[in-house]
Structures are given as structure tokens and as C-alpha cells.
Amino acid sequence: MDATDTSLITWSFGLAALGYVTLTGHFFSFGKDWRSSTRARRIVIAAMLSALWAVFTLFAMRSGKYLPTITSSLLDVCRYGVWYSFLLAILSPQIGENQTKPVVAPWLPHLCRLLIGTGLVLQIALLGDWLKSDDWQRALVFQGLAEAVAGLILVEQLFRTVAEDSRWNIKPLCLALLFQFGFDVYLFSDGMMFNHLDGDAITVRGFVHATTIPLLMLSTERSKDWTSKIRISQKAAFHSITLLASGVYLLFMAGVGYYVRYFGGEWGRALQLALVFAATLGLCILLVSGSMRAKIKVLVGKHFFHYRYDYREEWLRFTQTLTTQDSPQSMGEQVIRGLANMVESPAGALWLREAGRETYSQTARWNLPESPGLEHSDSQLCKFLLDSGWVINLEEYRCYPGRYSGLDIPDWLSGLPNAWLIVPLMVSHEMQGFVILASSRTPINVNWEVNDLLRTAGCQAASFLAKMQATEALLEVRKFDAFNKMSAFVVHDLKNIVTQLALMLKNAERHRDNPEFQQDMLMTVDHAVERMRQLMLQLREGAKPPGGMCGVNLADIVQRIQKDKMNQGRPIQVNLKEGLIARGHDERLERVLGHLVQNALDASAQDSPVWVDIERRNDKAAIEVGDTGHGMSKEFIRDRLFKPFQSTKEAGMGIGAYESAQYIRELGGEMLVDSEPGKGTRITVILPLFVIRTESDLIEREVA
Incomplete structure (x- = not known):
């Protein structure tokens, strides 16, 4: 190796070592609080290992000795491992972070660990004299190429998966690592093609790292944890000026590169390679620089348009x-x-x-x-x-x-x-x-x-914000309205339970010594307690009554209602033409029909008949509850009957009919009302039947 090559190597890797030492000192200036985070520790370790790698590479290339060469190769593998760990830490969510983080591809961490492990095994194999020098160099070239490609994949994953308005702070980081890993891809792919590494490319590898170190500093200065957000818009004129300026810049740098190669003598090819890399890096820095883009926009607005803004574009x-x-x-x-x-x-x-x-x-x-x-x-x-x-x-x-x-x-x-x-x-x-x-x-x-x-x-913007606040206020009002409505239903049911218990206490004065009455009283109290427990659950959690929709025997429900009203001293007539099973929930249907029967009893005199008829109408069940009481006008039925908080009773809340109609509609049925003042009322509840098939369609077809 002549003095010229030695001098170039010294400058190249000496600048890289000095740059990484400066970067490490820059990190330590942030204090212990910053270095306590996982990401900060990893980038500090990456900078320190890169500085050591540059120093040992310089000694190895100047001396050609065995130990510095092995140490430099080992540090290069470790340096890649720490950079992998740092990038994966950025891509992975951290404990205590509220914002959503991009998730790295699950196979990528395993690939990184495999590459680093393979690189370490190669170093051990050479130390243990398990591989020949030529075989080790070929394996090292392939290992270096794989490591660089994996690094590019990680950088691409980071830049692609992060939110668009979060890219401002990671652009310098991605650019620095892109050019470091990209140069290594060129170096090792060229080595695989020609079965040896390009000496000039190895020489300028230190310059490549030295030129990317300021980008790493800038990325850390922008945000200590790489989470800042910014977004810059683009226009057609801006794109045109930017592309034109980029073309002129590249033509100029191509001319400079030609003359450097022509007049550079022994350093010509190496200097040309370093110049091309530096020119490309400089162009990318200018293209992604927010301040440069802003200056171009102002320049375009001042000199190419009568007004500064394209108002249509701005407003859209x-x-x-x-x-x-x-x-x-x-x-x-x-x-x-x-x-x-x-x-x-x-x-x-x-x-x-x-x-x-x-x-x-x-x-x-x-x-x-x-x-x-x-x-x-x-x-x-x-x-x-x-x-x-x-x-x-x-x-x-x-x-x-x-x-x-x-x-x-x-x-x-x-x-x-x-x-x-x-x-x-x-x-x-x-x-x-x-x-x-x-x-x-x-x-x-x-x-x-x-x-x-x-x-x-x-x-x-103020109108949008006012609309947002009005929408939030409306949502709160609706939530309170829903809660108040549910509370009204619960209070209505509690009123019915209280009425039932009060009637039982009234009858207890005459039948307290009757064993049958005592048994009925205990069953009634137990039933009332269970209903109140269900109501409290519904009020606290907003839950529907337990149990899903299933088949309900209408005859059983009506007979229970008949027995309950009989115990209260009010008989009702029941006409069951056939046993029918309807869709619904047993307890809720009993509450609906019980409410209709109770309304019929309240609207009738003590000796006036109240009846319940059940019949089948095609694929529906019809339950008619009728009385000969005072009846209702057509206006009341149309405007008030099924509206909440509307009632003809002095102590009524107007909730029962509304709740009953709502539930019947949920089951896919309907409620028909026929009433005249002074002649009574007939309310017919239409419910879908719950059909249970005992034979398959295949058997029916065979019989047919």
C-alpha cells in the first residue's frame, strides 16, 4: 500500500471515528434522563461501536495485521446488531406510550437475530481455524450483503409504516441509515460479482459514514424520541421548480465528476465515487428539507403568481x-x-x-x-x-x-x-x-x-369547532335521555310491584291464618324480590332482562295472569282455542300482557267482564284483551296512547303502554286497538309464531 492510499484511508476512517466520537459526546450532553430510555441507550451504543469500528478498521487497513482485521469485522457485525435493535425499538410500542405505534413485520426480528448470530459464528470459525481465509472472505461478503439488505428493509418498514405527519423527525435518521446501508449493498454486491472487494470503495466507506453523522445529530435534535409530527403540502408549480432544479443540479455534478475522474490521477476513481455519493446525499437532503421546500414555495408564490395563494387549492x-x-x-x-x-x-x-x-x-x-x-x-x-x-x-x-x-x-x-x-x-x-x-x-x-x-x-374553523361542541352536548343529552327513559320504565315496574304487595298486605288482614294464603304470599314476595333485583341490574348496567329470545307458551302466561288476578279478587275470562308458542321472552311478555289486563280491569267496573282470547291467524298468534269499560276516543289512541308520559289515570305514569308497544315491535309484531268511549276496548297483540319442526323436508318430499 503506497503513501497516497494510506493517507486517503487515514482521512476517511479518521473522519468517521472523529464524527462518531463527536456524536457520542453529543448524546451524553443530553443528560441521564434522556439516556435512561431504551432507544437512547441503543443509539448511544451504536455510536460508540461505530467509533471503535472506524478506529480498528483504520488500524487493520494500514497494518494488514490479523488481530485488528478480526476485531474490525467483529465490531462491524455488532454495530449492525445494535442498529437493528434500535430500529426495532422505534418500530415497537413502548410501555406507557399512549399513541399508536407501527408494528414491525413479525419475521423481521428473527431474520436480524439470525444474521447477527451467523456473523458472530463466522468470526469464531476464523479464530478457531475452521475456515480457510478465502472461504471466510467469501462468506463475509455474503454476510455483509445480507446485513445491509436487512438494514434497508428495516429503514423501509420504519418510513412506510409511520404516520405521514410523523415523518419529519425521522427523515434525517432514515436518510443517514439508507445511505450507510445502501453503500454497503453496493460494496458487497460488487464484491460478490468480482469475487473480491473494491479497494477504492472500502477506502471511501469511512467518508460515507462521516457525511451521514450530521443527519443523525439533526434527527436527535428534532425530537429526542422520534415522535414529532409535521406535514408539508405540495403544488404543481412547486413540483415543476423542484424537478427542474434537481435536473440542473445533477447535470452539474455529473460534469464535476467527469473532470474529477479525468484530472484526479491515482485518486480519480475513488474521488469520483465519493463525489457521486455526496452529491446524491446532498440532493436528497435538499428534496426532503422542510425549510428548503418552504423557500421554494415562497419563491414560486412571489415570482410566478399574481397572488401568493391559489385560493381554490388552499380552501380545498x-x-x-x-x-x-x-x-x-x-x-x-x-x-x-x-x-x-x-x-x-x-x-x-x-x-x-x-x-x-x-x-x-x-x-x-x-x-x-x-x-x-x-x-x-x-x-x-x-x-x-x-x-x-x-x-x-x-x-x-x-x-x-x-x-x-x-x-x-x-x-x-x-x-x-x-x-x-x-x-x-x-x-x-x-x-x-x-x-x-x-x-x-x-x-x-x-x-x-x-x-x-x-x-x-x-x-x-370556528364553525366546525362550534358544531363539534354542539354535537358532544347533544350526545350527552341523549345519554341522559336514554337513562331517564330507562329509569321511568323501572319506576313504572316498581309501582306495579308495590301495588301488588300492598294488595297482598290488605288481604292478609282477613286471610292471615289461611295456610294456602300464606304459601301464596311467600311465593308472591319471592317473585317480587326477584323482579326488583332484575330491575336494579337493568338500571345499573343498562342491561336487558336475562335470557334470549325463544319459544314462549302463551297459554301458560295467560293462566298465570288469570291466577294472579283471581287472588286479587278480579276474575278474568280466558278462551284458549289452541296451544300456541310465540317468539319472545317469557317474563317480558307476561309483563306486557299483564299490563294490558290490568288496564282493562282498571277501566271496568267491579262486575264488568274482562276476557283474553288466544287464536291462530295464519303464521301469527293473536291475543285479544277486551273489556266493556269506559273506552278511549280515536284522538287519544292516535295521539297519546303509545306516547311516553301520557295516561288517563290520575296516578298513572304513561309508561306501560309505550314500553309494551316498543317490545312488541322488537319481536316483529304489532298492537291493534279497537275502542269507543262508553263501549269498552279491545287490544289485539299479533306475535310471530315459534315453529318447531319435527320432520325434515326430505321426509315430506318422499311422502309426497
Whole structure:
């Protein structure tokens, strides 16, 4: 190896070692709290192993000795293993994290472990003299290629599965590892094709790592746990300018590479390879840079259009942003993002006033820390926003406070990092809230056009938020309404139980010594206790009565009702033309028919007949409950009979008929009412029959 190659190797891997040492020191500057997390420890270990790998690779290539070469190869395998572990830690959910994390493919961790284990076995095999040097080198080339491909797969999994608005903070990380692993793919695939590794490519491998280290630093600075969110929009003009600039850049770098190769002498090919890599990396950094994209947008807006904004595009994008929320709780973040995208702001927070309160508090944030600041509706800031409707530019306020006469910025707002614009959210003449946006990625002149756009967008956002709050209030009212309705049903049933127990106590004065009455009384009390237990369960849990829908013997139900009313001293006539089984729940059907019978008894004189007829009508069962009492008018039947809280009884609640009709409809039946004032009432309950087949269709066909 001549002096030129030695000097190039020293610079290449010396810069890589220095860069990784600097990166390790940068990580340690964050303190113990940051390094206590699993991800932080793994990236610190990866940086330390990479620094050691660069140092031992430098010694191995300069000296060619056996021990540094083995150590460098072993460190390379370990370095890959730690990077695999770090990427898998990002892809996997962490304990205590509330947000949803992407899940890595289940086979990928096993593949990574297999590759690292195979690499370690290869090193042991060489130390134990189990493999020849040539065989070991061929296996090492294949192992290196497999490790690089697995690393690219992990990077692709991370970038593809993470949410789109979470990619801003992981772009530098993915770019750095993409080029590290991508260069290794080139190095080892070339080695497999020509059965030896390219010396020039190995030489510049250290430069590749050195150029990607700043991206790793940038990724850590953006977010310590790689969870920040940002989203940058794109337009047709922006794409055109970007593609044109990229083409010019690549043509220029191609020309430079040609002359470097032509005049570079012995270093020509190696320098050309390093230059191509650096140029490609630089182009990718520019293409994914948020600030560069923002500057291009401002440039396009200033020099290619009469107005800065394409209002159709802006309004469609803003409306789509507001209407794509997953839940009402995410609406606030959508409002922030929609307003921030208009002025290239990377962060923001929303303050809203809840119903019944006089203060505005932070309800949503996007890439900003949580703020405990509260702003009273009578404060100078709120009065200024409400009276003027202006968008407050805090940078302008600090330089020219006289333009905002009467405005006093609160202390909590002064302490908010990078606070830039305050956008009021107005609905009619009321302020729903306000959004605070952070400083933009590139300097933007906040002129009349920006102010008008933000004010108009703020009004639309305020209407969406007002609608969201009204919807939540309506849902609460509906929940309370459902609970009150269920409570009314339970109270109605309790009233019936109390009436039954009161009647039993009244009869106990005359029949207390009758053994049969005592037995009936105990059964009645037991039945009442069970019903009350079911009602309490239903009230507490909102549960339906136990037991599913099944076949119910209507004759048994009617006979139990007849016996119960007989014990109360009110006989009823029962006409069973045939035994029928209907669909439903035994206890609920008994409650419905018992309610109809009791209403018939209440509407009739003591000696007036009340009857129950059961017959079959095609595939339905018809249960008619009739009386000759005072009856009901057609208007009452049409407008009030089956409505809740409507009753002709002085002590009635108007719940029984409504509940009965609701349940019959659930079973697929109906209730028919025929009544005239002074002539009585007949209510017919139509229920689907529960048909039990004892023979199959095949037997019927054979008989036929």
C-alpha cells in the first residue's frame, strides 16, 4: 500500500471515528434522563461501536495485521446488531406510550437475530481455524450483503409504516441509515460479482459514514424520541421548480465528476465515487428539507403568481383537513394543522372556551409543549381579538407595539417558544377560541393577503369547532335521555310491584291464618324480590332482562295472569282455542300482557267482564284483551296512547303502554286497538309464531 492510499484511508476512517466520537459526546450532553430510555441507550451504543469500528478498521487497513482485521469485522457485525435493535425499538410500542405505534413485520426480528448470530459464528470459525481465509472472505461478503439488505428493509418498514405527519423527525435518521446501508449493498454486491472487494470503495466507506453523522445529530435534535409530527403540502408549480432544479443540479455534478475522474490521477476513481455519493446525499437532503421546500414555495408564490395563494387549492386543502378527523377530540389538532400549513408554520396550539366557563384553556397542540396558561374572556388579549378581529403578529408587536394600541401580551404567552401569530376563531360576534402558530420555516411577509386568508379560515374553523361542541352536548343529552327513559320504565315496574304487595298486605288482614294464603304470599314476595333485583341490574348496567329470545307458551302466561288476578279478587275470562308458542321472552311478555289486563280491569267496573282470547291467524298468534269499560276516543289512541308520559289515570305514569308497544315491535309484531268511549276496548297483540319442526323436508318430499 503506497503513501497516497494510506493517507486517503487515514482521512476517511479518521473522519468517521472523529464524527462518531463527536456524536457520542453529543448524546451524553443530553443528560441521564434522556439516556435512561431504551432507544437512547441503543443509539448511544451504536455510536460508540461505530467509533471503535472506524478506529480498528483504520488500524487493520494500514497494518494488514490479523488481530485488528478480526476485531474490525467483529465490531462491524455488532454495530449492525445494535442498529437493528434500535430500529426495532422505534418500530415497537413502548410501555406507557399512549399513541399508536407501527408494528414491525413479525419475521423481521428473527431474520436480524439470525444474521447477527451467523456473523458472530463466522468470526469464531476464523479464530478457531475452521475456515480457510478465502472461504471466510467469501462468506463475509455474503454476510455483509445480507446485513445491509436487512438494514434497508428495516429503514423501509420504519418510513412506510409511520404516520405521514410523523415523518419529519425521522427523515434525517432514515436518510443517514439508507445511505450507510445502501453503500454497503453496493460494496458487497460488487464484491460478490468480482469475487473480491473494491479497494477504492472500502477506502471511501469511512467518508460515507462521516457525511451521514450530521443527519443523525439533526434527527436527535428534532425530537429526542422520534415522535414529532409535521406535514408539508405540495403544488404543481412547486413540483415543476423542484424537478427542474434537481435536473440542473445533477447535470452539474455529473460534469464535476467527469473532470474529477479525468484530472484526479491515482485518486480519480475513488474521488469520483465519493463525489457521486455526496452529491446524491446532498440532493436528497435538499428534496426532503422542510425549510428548503418552504423557500421554494415562497419563491414560486412571489415570482410566478399574481397572488401568493391559489385560493381554490388552499380552501380545498383546508376543508379536507378539517373533515378528515378520526374523532371529535382530534378536531382541534386538525384546525391547527390547517391554519399552520397556510403560512408554513411547523407547530401550533389551540385555546378554546368550554361551555359554562369564562376562561380559555389549551385543548389541542401540534409540535408545541403543553401550556398551563389560562386566559380570561375579559382580558386585554381577548378583548382586542374580539373587538378588532385581527391576526396578531407577535414579531411585529415586539418591534412596533404602537400598532396594537391597548394590547398587553400575558406572561404565559411571552414564555411560549417561537410564538408568532395569534389567529382568532370567530363565530358571528363571539370568539370561540384562538390559535397560536409558531414561527415559519422561512421568512414570510404577513401582509393583508395572509391576514385575510387566516381570518377567513379561522371563521370556518370556528364553525366546525362550534358544531363539534354542539354535537358532544347533544350526545350527552341523549345519554341522559336514554337513562331517564330507562329509569321511568323501572319506576313504572316498581309501582306495579308495590301495588301488588300492598294488595297482598290488605288481604292478609282477613286471610292471615289461611295456610294456602300464606304459601301464596311467600311465593308472591319471592317473585317480587326477584323482579326488583332484575330491575336494579337493568338500571345499573343498562342491561336487558336475562335470557334470549325463544319459544314462549302463551297459554301458560295467560293462566298465570288469570291466577294472579283471581287472588286479587278480579276474575278474568280466558278462551284458549289452541296451544300456541310465540317468539319472545317469557317474563317480558307476561309483563306486557299483564299490563294490558290490568288496564282493562282498571277501566271496568267491579262486575264488568274482562276476557283474553288466544287464536291462530295464519303464521301469527293473536291475543285479544277486551273489556266493556269506559273506552278511549280515536284522538287519544292516535295521539297519546303509545306516547311516553301520557295516561288517563290520575296516578298513572304513561309508561306501560309505550314500553309494551316498543317490545312488541322488537319481536316483529304489532298492537291493534279497537275502542269507543262508553263501549269498552279491545287490544289485539299479533306475535310471530315459534315453529318447531319435527320432520325434515326430505321426509315430506318422499311422502309426497
